Amino acid sequence: MSLDLATIQAAHARIRPHITRTPVLTNARLNAACGGKLFFKCENLQKAGAFKARGATNAVFSLADVEALRGVATHSSGNHAAALARAAKLRRIPAYIVMPSNSAKPKIRLVEAYGGRITFCEPNQAAREATCLRLLEETLANLVHPFEDERVMAGQGTAALELLEEIPDLDYLLCPVGGGGLLCGTAVAARALRPQIKIVGTEPAGADDAARSFRAHQRIPLTTSDTIADGLRTSIGQTNFALARQYVDDIVTVSEAGIVAAMHMIWDAVKIVIEPSAAVPYAAIMEQRLDVTHRRVGIILSGGNVDLDALPWIGKKGAP
């Protein structure tokens, strides 16, 4: 692996014309509630609604012209699929996307809107990989894995780059962990720019393989997951876990009720739409999984793709 600050800076230069420089928001009410100072990097306001646009765009624009012509392919039920379809459209090359047949309708529509060529498969990991492999063989397209890909990780790290450019003196940097692409890009960028920063991955207790792996010092993939945070139902990747061990200070977990409460609180106070996965770091603060009193805390809000007609706090018992 050669993921380092220079790679991430090169990715930033490459993708800058194609992505949004997302704002960093603060909120007096949330600061008062935790006793620290929170800086929200709003990747929910990113193109295609998530930080995934960064990694996918970097991968697509890293390809040589002759490679690019064959297109790109991936398997994803969510934001990476839309981000890759968008990046491919920008480069005018085909994007072949394998999606499980039970994918959320808004995510399918988003991929279609960007012109992605969808192949549906049975909703399990084996079917996803087999279908993707078949597509790769047929099309000779370039695989862009959602997180086990250095170009993707380098792209994801550009959010931390921008955040630390604006707020250089952070004590903590928090982000959600699914496959670990965002975590690794973030950690490598932040560790280089600010060696003393504490980098904390945050994960739903219902999909806590990264936290368990981190404590066990070996990768223990998920056998099952149960969380509303649909972006985080994946096991951390092999290369991602190796990097996380090297660069990350801690990985903490949060409850499902905590995720919903954090999501509601951020919508209500900060006035932005974030998806459940993006609420996980703030849930860790609400549930006091780390002490941020008098600390300056960067939080990467990973995305905002959520079904407005099926909100988790509406029509449920025990909603906040």
Added chain:
Amino acid sequence: MSLDLATIQAAHARIRPHITRTPVLTNARLNAACGGKLFFKCENLQKAGAFKARGATNAVFSLADVEALRGVATHSSGNHAAALARAAKLRRIPAYIVMPSNSAKPKIRLVEAYGGRITFCEPNQAAREATCLRLLEETLANLVHPFEDERVMAGQGTAALELLEEIPDLDYLLCPVGGGGLLCGTAVAARALRPQIKIVGTEPAGADDAARSFRAHQRIPLTTSDTIADGLRTSIGQTNFALARQYVDDIVTVSEAGIVAAMHMIWDAVKIVIEPSAAVPYAAIMEQRLDVTHRRVGIILSGGNVDLDALPWIGKKGAP
């Protein structure tokens, strides 16, 4: 009236340390839908959740020290109340707020959170004014009217100032109209900075006094109102109407269904929380009340204070 660009620029210098410079967001999907280019000035991300922080802060910080000591007072069911309480707290003076007894609970809580001293009254205009007058006599506080106040209008005009600083070449500038404070500040600032700009006020058909007054060339106050846009149930003020006739190009109206559809669309595409009043300008575009094809259109999203547990598109027939 001496409201002019210089007054608005002075207001901006005065309030800048106390308010957020809100971001201007764009969205490819909404641009594609209307054929124009939309620039959303996000006052929903403003302190206390609405542009009202600008006017109230300008009024409070315009007071001489000796006046300020007696505090400020107003009657308001909504965002102006919270904004005034917040500004008073910043200056460490009391804020006396008359609120109708049927005010929305989140708005009451917000005023309380900023330390506002609330007096409840019967929910009608006469009771509001009588109660406020009594309070003014008892406390000798300074009245800060929500819109018929030059300091308030000058403050509200600073949003357009910032927007035009970032995007100078707008063809249109749209904002909602209630009492007309935002419309007048916006129109005076924009007309001075860009004489050829078209300034369009947008209003719910269910509270269309400003549109009717504009066409009749005389002020016709509301006798009743029926709209989900709770910030716009007020009649346009006398001084506000006089200024609007001078500076505004048109006032158009939108349907209730259009407001809800526009609100849903902005949440879904732009990933931000806006209140119904803030959706009215985009509703005017969706309902083709003006032709924005190939035009660059500034839209002031007025606020984001909405009850997340009672969204208008949930549990209603005919929701989008």
